[in-house]
Amino acid sequence: MNRDLKRKTRIALEPRKQPRQERSSKVVDRILDAALILTREQGTKTPTTLAIAQRAGLSVGSVYQYYPNKEAILLDLARRWLGAFPEVIAKRIEAPRPTDRDAFRREVRELFIDTSRLYLDNASLMPVIEAITGNAELRPIQNEYDERIIALYAAWLQHVNPALKDEVAGRLGVLMMEVGHVCRLVGLKRDRKAFDLIQDDVEIMWLALVTPYLDLD
Template identity: 35%
Template sequence: MPGTPKRLRPRKSPRQKRSAQTREQILEAAARVFVEHGHAAGTTNRIAEAAGLSIGSLYQYFPNKDAILLELARRHVDHGRRLAEAAVRRGLPAAWDERATVLVDVALGAHDGDPRLHQVLFEESPRPPALLAELRALQDSLVGLVAGLLREDGTVRVPDPDLTAWFLVAAAESLTHRYLADRPTADTEAFRRELTGLLTRLVHPAPAG
């Protein structure tokens, strides 16, 4: 992608089935290694060993471990984008509390992999400007979508739909990330209900008293 430093660009774009399989093998092995060892100790030697490849074979596809991490992070971003697009294609419910549930489910679905891997990708590893731009573009598109829904909903009265939409998207993403990292409860359904209630109250506050 334009803007990605050369040192973080993959070295080979697979054109044959075997090359594509090898690339997937490397990425799957890397995910396991980063989950077990973290960013600092997740070396290319460990990744190559986990993938059953020589270090030279790995370097034919990726120049270093951060290039592998970047590819894994981009896949996470694409996964979240596809989930949001699929939710829109299916058609959104009319009631806002049900729409809030959809937003929570998209956030949970985007984090449905190993939370430790997500932590390595977005807390421990370097994030180049190109990846930050992709993350911002995804957030902006979601905020724009939610702001449009707020404006179209005749039951919603918020002074600034764009700001409220930002709060909704940021809360869904940030709290889901923290929940899966901290696991204050093993009951994911309880978290889902609490977060849905919070997002609903941002739009429909409880009456005073």
């Protein structure tokens, strides 16, 4: 995706219409699922709108009713990927509060397992994510999700230690989100072994960073 996209291009990448009925939502899901499968199969090669339509069992005209081009489909896929993280993190807040370091380590390990699966299963979308990050017109799309993720990390830390101040929890949330995301992107660009090693290092860094603030036995 071109990093020099202008405002008119951003508008051109927006879905043509939002599904308001269950039937329309199912069509959009079919389009996005087909696009995701093709991006995983083709790696760095961007699937064509025709290929997406064929995989979804739809006509090209049906796809164009919802998306103006293949880039808009990939952008919507990126939104769906970003939107998966808040739910995964929220699960940790809903879990019983860990009261010792070992229990908290297990919580962190479960979170890394869940979130790493999102990265590994959607590795082919990372160029789209990076393009959003590097483009001033599209960056607000990711900022919106980043702020939600940071707030959830902060809430999780305060779930573990209710006495933790908002300012401290928010600062730690920023570091957890930024370091985790950037390091995993680096790992994805190498190979699975590198990704796993980098992930283990990030987990160690997270624990070293936040444990002193959590008042755990």
